[in-house]
Amino acid sequence: MYNSKIIGLGHYVPDNVVTNDDLSKLMDTSDEWIQERTGIKERRHGIKGKDTTTTMGVEAAKVAIERAGIDKDDIDFIIFATLSPDYYFPGPGVLVQRDLDIKTVGALDVRNQCSGFVYALSVADQYIKSGMYQNILVIGSELHSYGLDMTTRGRGVSVIFGDGAGAAVVSREEDTSKGILSSHLHSEGKHAEELSLIAPGMGKRWVTDIIEDNDPNDESYYPYMNGQFVFKNAVVRFSEVIMEGLQKNGLSPNDIDLLIPHQANLRIAQFIQKKFKLSDDQVFNNIMHYGNTTAASIPIALTEAWEQEKVKEGDLVVLAAFGSGFTWGSVIIRW
CATH class of the missing domain: 3.40.47.10 (Thiolase/Chalcone synthase)
Incomplete structure (x- = not known):
């Protein structure tokens, strides 16, 4: 019997900081209006030509793998959660495998939106507990800003969402009281x-x-x-x-x-x-x-x-x- 354990974490957010005041120049809103309803003061928006859902996920994954103390070729499987893939198909899982130059492991995409990472983590957990894999790379990445209605019409949604990525390396743990x-x-x-x-x-x-x-x-x-x-x-x-x-x-x-x-x-x-x-x-x-x-x-x-x-x-x-x-x-x- 095994448990699964997170042994490495990483994240990446774009350099482009967008404040509530910045949004107020694009739509009928204000810092007070946004903070009162959501608690949000600022968010990150991807930089076109630099940031994509995959590239952000890759950057987060590099940090997670390094912190896990393993080599990228120790990764047995990739699970990528997103609602904003680079392409309609294929999903970003295979693009991460390509961009990280990982051996030809399986890559799975999870389309469960806000609960996507929780779902992806649960899949990784079961794969490891069954003994099928030892080290799984789990990524959650989103690039919302390219597809938001940045006008007053769309403010109810567009003021809420931001871009970024997080990653975890999930590995086998023999002590079933942990993980x-x-x-x-x-x-x-x-x-x-x-x-x-x-x-x-x-x-x-x-x-x-x-x-x-x-x-x-x-x-x-x-x-x-x-x-x-x-x-x-x-x-x-x-x-x-x-x-x-x-x-x-x-x-x-x-x-x-x-x-x-x-x-x-x-x-x-x-x-x-x-x-x-x-x-x-x-x-x-x-x-x-x-x-x-x-x-x-x-x-x-x-x-x-x-x-x-x-x-x-x-x-x-x-x-x-x-x-x-x-x-x-x-x-x-x-x-």
Whole structure:
């Protein structure tokens, strides 16, 4: 029997810092309006010609591999979580294999949006626990800014999202009291359209339809979010899936050393913190600096928490996410 353990972490964010005041020059918004609703002060936007979903993931992966103390050819498998791939197909997993010049290992893409990294980590965990692989590279990377409606029409979404990438090397751990103790995944597809990007897609609006229509008012190729509805569902599902993970392992909220929630909205994280009666030292948030980086948000936050020595050996670390799909999940880790 094996457990899986995170042995290396890394992250990358673009150099281009975009403040709330910068956005107020593009749309009818303000620093006060954005901070009050989301807690976000600034975010990073990719630099065209330099940053792509894959290149950001590669940079994060290089750091994670170096910190893991292994060679890139010790990687047995690649899992890449994103909603913003470089190409419609193939996915970025194979592009990472190419760009890192790793041997011809398998590469899997996960399309679970905000819960993508949690889903990807759960897959890596099971592959390692089964004995199939020993070292798996897990990446979450997003390049939202190229596809956002940067006008007043789109401000409800565009002020929230930022670009960046995080990566983890997950490896075999023979001490089953350490590492990933359990993961818990859920979905509720009846709410799929409440947080979605409809076009292009085979089911609704294909590329040829958009080109033929050439309609500047067509919003189907911009992200849509029913913000209040998403918020109400998120706070319920976050609470449920965190408790599910704790109870599975005979633990309680008092046992949490660090909770790293998906960085969707600071108000959601604060609601969960209050509900579970956690101190500021028990919850890590960095959304104020990066916005919502979707699949990248948890690995970026986990990396920064580790760099700041907020994660120590023996700590109980809880990761939790909720997002489009709806999908949600948690991972319980004994560091």
